[in-house]
Amino acid sequence: MSPTTAASSAESTSSATGSTLEVKQVTLAFGGVVALSDISLSVAEGALQAIIGPNGAGKTSLFNCLTGYYRPSSGSIVYAGRVLDGLAPPDIAALGIRRTFQNIRVFPRMTVQENVLAGAHLRAVAGLPAILFGSPGWRRTERSLREDADRWIEFVGLADQRRRAAGDLAYGMRKRMEIARAMIGNPGLLLLDEPAAGVSSVEREALSDLIARVHAQGVGVVMIEHDVELVMNLATNVCVLDGGRLLTSGPPETVRSNPDVIRAYMGRRRK
């Protein structure tokens, strides 16, 4: 997938047709710790949904269930009509759910371009012999993937960093690189785990703008975020987790003034 202009973004939506996410009564336990308790929610195709909640609420655990890193103890997850239960992370990525990580995962010695290309490997259909012997078909595929990578690198504002080692980038830039790596995989749904945590206020503005532009490409976005202002500006719907339970969900203004939500945040130290 290449970034589209605003004029053609409606066309790109077609790749996400019917890509509703449904989480049905998901429970996840680690021994005695119940990280998620009977969570049911749905994310409409092309939505921009936020998930908030105090530390330890189960937000990242939910993402890990959605992407195959954790297996729920019970319940079911359906995306675009496909049941995801039991699928491994690469299979789920290939179905169109891509993510970034709370603790950034980059290949520090590889360049920005190589890191972004690593997100495209699921799309490369050539077999191993074609790759090893550099067949014309594979070279064409590789060239077009590189072009896509460069377009996404430019889209996230890192064109001048393309050949730098990812480990040398400032933290906020690495976060943007992770978004490019997810987007080259042509997702219908992008999961962002605290995209603005730990970055400067200038970077936060840039990330907020980037998330809005990604969404404008017709991609559904679910973002875990502690920054209330960012959530209120971007999200059309907010889910609140607390102690592994879904406390409430609804439009940002309604959730913000919900007494249960205010109580959940009071007396707890935020990061």
Ligand SMILES: Nc1ncnc2c1ncn2[C@@H]1O[C@H](COP(=O)(O)OP(=O)(O)OP(=O)(O)O)[C@@H](O)[C@H]1O
């Ligand atoms: N692999 C694991 N093994 C054991 N317990 C885990 C594991 N992963 C998460 N937990 C526990 O599940 C609960 C929810 O953790 P999770 O990381 O999902 O919270 P979170 O809402 O993302 O918090 P934060 O805002 O701090 O990132 C916590 O009690 C955590 O210790």
Ligand SMILES: [Mg+2]
């Ligand atoms: Mg987390």
